[in-house]
Amino acid sequence: MDIGVDLNPKNFNFIATRVYDSCGVNLDESKVEMLRSRLIPRLRELGFMTFKEYICFLENNYDDEEFKLVNSITTNFTSFFREKHHFDYMQEVLIPQWLKEKKDSKTIKIWSAGCSSGEEPYTIAMSLLNAMPQLEYWDVKILATDIDTNILNMAKKGEYNKEKVEDLDKALVKHWFKPSETKPDTHIQVSPKIQKMVHFRHLNFMHDWPMKGQFDLIFCRNVIIYFDKETQARIMKRFSEYQSSGAHLFIGHSESLHQMSETYKLIGKAMYQCVGGTHAKH
Numbered sequence: 001m002d003i004g005v006d007l008n009p010k011n012f013n014f015i016a017t018r019v020y021d022s023c024g025v026n027l028d029e030s031k032v033e034m035l036r037s038r039l040i041p042r043l044r045e046l047g048f049m050t051f052k053e054y055i056c057f058l059e060n061n062y063d064d065e066e067f068k069l070v071n072s073i074t075t076n077f078t079s080f081f082r083e084k085h086h087f088d089y090m091q092e093v094l095i096p097q098w099l100k101e102k103k104d105s106k107t108i109k110i111w112s113a114g115c116s117s118g119e120e121p122y123t124i125a126m127s128l129l130n131a132m133p134q135l136e137y138w139d140v141k142i143l144a145t146d147i148d149t150n151i152l153n154m155a156k157k158g159e160y161n162k163e164k165v166e167d168l169d170k171a172l173v174k175h176w177f178k179p180s181e182t183k184p185d186t187h188i189q190v191s192p193k194i195q196k197m198v199h200f201r202h203l204n205f206m207h208d209w210p211m212k213g214q215f216d217l218i219f220c221r222n223v224i225i226y227f228d229k230e231t232q233a234r235i236m237k238r239f240s241e242y243q244s245s246g247a248h249l250f251i252g253h254s255e256s257l258h259q260m261s262e263t264y265k266l267i268g269k270a271m272y273q274c275v276g277g278t279h280a281k282h
């Protein structure tokens with residue numbers, strides 16, 4: 001018998017419900033093959049031939065297995081300078097604005113929410129350094145969070161296959177990357193200056209958010225697309241508790257907050273501005 005042939009509607013629904021409850025990712029019936037291909041390596045690892053055995057195992061070991069299930073399901077595709085116009089806007093509009101408006105406090109806080117393997121927060125750091133020569137005199141914090149513990153470990157390392165930077169400007173790569181110490185032929189490493197600016201943390205949008213303070217800019221791109229409308233709206237409401245009026249939120253190009261949040265006003269392609277955060281007491 002082939003491994004995992006019994007992903008019938010009952011077994012699929014059982015696993016999809018666990019995934020939804022754990023991380024909010026909404027798997028409809030069109031995702032049967034995706035779920036099968038993502039979980040077969042785990043079945044193999046556990047020595048199971050059927051989803052029936054896997055489900056029985058899940059029922060008895062969920063505390064330990066939940067992370068592995070969630071890590072297998074999350075889609076981690078990302079790249080440096082993905083949806084580049086967000087970084088152009090940051091450099092051309094937001095940074096000059098912050099330099100004026102925040103000249104007394106000299107603090108900037110940015111959150112890459114759903115940062116995957118780190119390309120997004122590292123691109124934010126590069127953009128800040130490019131457009132802000134005076135940055136060392138400022139208190140600039142980039143928080144980068146994700147639910148996927150494996151991908152976060154990769155992100156923290158800051159080491160990437162050279163293919164990941166082959167389409168980037170050569171001067172930029174020379175400036176912000178160095179050859180990997182362990183795999184110099186195939187990999188490059190983000191420079192320590194960039195790496196130092198980013199603080200990676202594990203965070204599940206469905207659980208408590210332990211951070212304090214307000215973010216001037218939140219990137220939550222290509223994440224909410226996996227959630228249903230209700231969950232999306234709940235997350236946007238929680239973002240607004242971490243943003244003051246005038247702060248910005250960037251989402252992915254194929255996502256929209258249309259009819260979902262009155263707190264965020266569309267100001268450009270996949271770019272929103274907060275028009276009255278709910279200001280939770282942090």
Ligand SMILES: C[S@@+](CC[C@H](N)C(=O)[O-])C[C@H]1O[C@@H](n2cnc3c(N)ncnc32)[C@H](O)[C@@H]1O
Binds near residue numbers: 205206226
């Ligand atoms: C496709 S990646 C997006 C990466 C990056 N933001 C970009 O646009 O290139 C989506 C990320 O969202 C994370 N994610 C999914 N569900 C999550 C949840 N409930 N809490 C936090 N992160 C989650 C995944 O682990 C994944 O790394």
